Each structure stands twice: as C-alpha cells, then as structure tokens.
Amino acid sequence: MKDKGKGILIEAPKPMKKKDQVKMDAEYAKKLQEALDKEHEESYKNIDWDAALDHVQSKE
Template identity: 50%
Template sequence: KPKTLTITAAPDVSTRRRKGVVIRDPEDDLPSDTPAKTPKVKDKGKGILIEASKPIKKKDQIEMDADQGNKWKKKMKRLSKVSVKHLHRRQQREEN
C-alpha cells in the first residue's frame, strides 16, 4: 500500500507586540553604590595634524652658524667700542 503524505497548513502564530507605556523607577534601575557608566567618546580623527619638523640640512646649518658668528662679532665689536669710550672718559675724569 503506498504511503500518502498529507500537508496541512500550520496555524498562524500571533507575532504582534504589545504597545504600551512602561513606567520604571530610576532608583530600581541603578543601585546607588554603582555609578552610571559614561559613554566613551570616540576620536573621529579630525584633529589638527602637526608634522614633525625636518632636521636642518648641513648646508643650511653652516649658513646659520656663519650668520650667528657674524652677529656675535658685530656685538662684541660694538661692546668693545663702548667700553673703550667708557675707559677713555674715566681716564679724562681722573686727570681733571
């Protein structure tokens, strides 16, 4: 005798959600001894990009050193002139 398979439709299951207002007591949600977690701020990478300074080339460094040397020589020359004038005035005062 051949076996026959009968297909019957399954009853529809109710999937409706209940709509309504849920009232909760804030004291029941968080115990008083546990602090509320603060949300972590995610860095979006929109900060100002600061590029690392490049090392000075040897040629540029030599030029800078020469400029500094010239400035130092001028300053020393000026100071020596001032000091010579000052010494000269002092000698004149002592002679008088």
C-alpha cells in the same frame, strides 16, 4: 607623518641640512661678533687714558 588618532596627520619636522646649519651658524657668529665689537668700542671710549697713563708711569 604621525597619526594623532583623530584623523589629523602631522608632518614630522625635517632635520636641517648641513649647508643650512653652517649658513645659520655663520650668520649667528657674525651678529655675535658685531655685538662684541660694539661693546668693546663703548668700553674703549669710557677709559680715562690720562689716569691710565699716570697709573702706568707711577709703577715705573
């Protein structure tokens, strides 16, 4: 605890436990992966596959 000189004691924040940090990181990774998957899905839907196929075949 820290004394601010006014008789008020402020408790120092406790560092996170390793287990809690791992859990928080896993939750963040899951949310990030879901966001990336959603973005990839939207991009995949916007591809004009006929044009892409024509482009590939024209290079052969």
